[in-house]
Amino acid sequence: MNAAVSVQSLCKHYKDVCAVNNVSFDVQQGHCFGLLGPNGAGKTTTIEIMEGIISASSGQVLYQGQHVDSQISQQIGIQFQHTALQDFLTVKETLNLFASFYQNTLPQAQLIELCDLSDFLDRDNRLLSGGQRQRLLLALALINDPQIIFLDEPTTGLDPHARRNFWQLIKNIKAQNKTVVLTTHYMDEAEQLCDDIVIMDLGRIIEAGTPHALLAKHFEDVFIYLPQSQVSSELVNEYGWNKLADRIEITSKNVEQTLSLLMSNNVSLDGLHVKSANLDDLFLKLTGHSLQA
Numbered sequence: 001m002n003a004a005v006s007v008q009s010l011c012k013h014y015k016d017v018c019a020v021n022n023v024s025f026d027v028q029q030g031h032c033f034g035l036l037g038p039n040g041a042g043k044t045t046t047i048e049i050m051e052g053i054i055s056a057s058s059g060q061v062l063y064q065g066q067h068v069d070s071q072i073s074q075q076i077g078i079q080f081q082h083t084a085l086q087d088f089l090t091v092k093e094t095l096n097l098f099a100s101f102y103q104n105t106l107p108q109a110q111l112i113e114l115c116d117l118s119d120f121l122d123r124d125n126r127l128l129s130g131g132q133r134q135r136l137l138l139a140l141a142l143i144n145d146p147q148i149i150f151l152d153e154p155t156t157g158l159d160p161h162a163r164r165n166f167w168q169l170i171k172n173i174k175a176q177n178k179t180v181v182l183t184t185h186y187m188d189e190a191e192q193l194c195d196d197i198v199i200m201d202l203g204r205i206i207e208a209g210t211p212h213a214l215l216a217k218h219f220e221d222v223f224i225y226l227p228q229s230q231v232s233s234e235l236v237n238e239y240g241w242n243k244l245a246d247r248i249e250i251t252s253k254n255v256e257q258t259l260s261l262l263m264s265n266n267v268s269l270d271g272l273h274v275k276s277a278n279l280d281d282l283f284l285k286l287t288g289h290s291l292q293a
Contacts (some may be wrong), residue, residue: 002064003052004029004148004179010059012045016044019045019201020056027148027196032170032180036187036279042203043183044152051078063148070293074103076148081156085125091136092121094184095143102144115139115169125232131162138169148179155189161186166291167192187279197279201287211279218285219277224250224258235265 003026014018020042027033033115037043048054049275052072061068063075082243085094095112099105112118115135120128128136134154141149151170157165170193174180184190190197191211198208209216221228231241244250252258264267 002029003027004064006062007046007050008060008062008066010044010046010049010058010061010147011057012049012054013057018203020049023059023200023203023205025198025205025208027179027181029147029179030174030177031195032174032182032193034182034184034190034197035200036184036190036197037200038185038281040202041068041095041200043200046200047150047152047181047183050067050147051076059061074144077146077276079137079141079149079151081153083137083140085133085252087124087126089125090126091117092120093123094125094136095139098140098143100174102242104145105107105143106145111139111142111240114172115166115167129162131165134158134162134166138166140236146178148181150181152183153185154182155184155186163189187213187283199286201285207282208284215277215279215283218282221251221253221277222255223275223277224255225250225252225273225275226267226269230268230270232265282292 005027007023007025007027010020011018012021023042023046035043035047045054049056063072086097093110097272106114106130112121115138117135117139120132123132124175125133129206132266137197138151139278141151151221154170155166158166167189170180170182173194180193183186194211196208196210197214199206209217225244226248228243233243236243236248239250242251250258259269
């Protein structure tokens with residue numbers, strides 16, 4: 001499979017601080033690639049180098065095997081986490097304004113349909129809801145019909161319904177064989193959307209792969225939770241289960257076998273909760289702190 005973007009031995013130094021330390025990865029064409037990490041991990045600096053906004057201290061970024069040049073802004077799309085929209089312009093007027101910045105643009109009707117803008121085309125930018133604003137910003141990132149789109153925390157501050165609607169828009173974009181580079185603090189978002197992820201901490205890559213492969217690599221067990229009042233202390237101590245604030249945590253490689261054990265000891269299964277490890281559990285295991293910290 002061909003790499004849409006290849007990041008090779010990237011380093012970025014600010015005086016005595018090494019923000020990015022020898023980072024290398026490939027982003028495959030048509031994939032959604034997630035760059036994950038807490039604030040200060042180096043992911044934003046890495047993304048800004050990839051976008052051509054800042055230069056690297058050493059290393060290189062290649063697009064389809066070619067070095068980044070002054071024309072890169074015409075070839076990629078960027079949805080920044082914070083973008084100021086012109087006051088007193090409607091959504092349609094904003095689309096027209098941004099289209100004037102590029103040599104080649106996506107047909108406006110196609111853009112409106114792709115980003116589901118038709119219901120508020122004549123609305124002033126100042127009156128847009130959070131979800132509507134993010135859909136407009138996504139349309140602006142796509143206006144030059146890029147093959148590679150960078151989305152920086154695109155659903156921050158959205159309600160759950162708006163977030164899931166936005167996820168579907170990203171899936172629709174990826175279905176057109178466009179490449180999406182996503183930064184996010186939401187682990188359910190990364191698991192839903194990303195084909196591949198890189199996890200950074202303190203300027204370095206600490207793990208990389210598909211979400212499924214990484215979870216399978218680091219976790220064999222599932223977690224079983226029961227109200228503490230339903231499990232005797234003798235049973236907890238005998239099997240070394242964990243006592244949390246108000247519940248018992250059991251790690252198990254065989255859920256059916258564990259449930260049989262509980263029932264044979266007359267433990268009620270009311271309030272039972274079974275949970276597989278997720279990406280936040282993975283980050284906690286790798287670094288000792290939550291990815292959303």
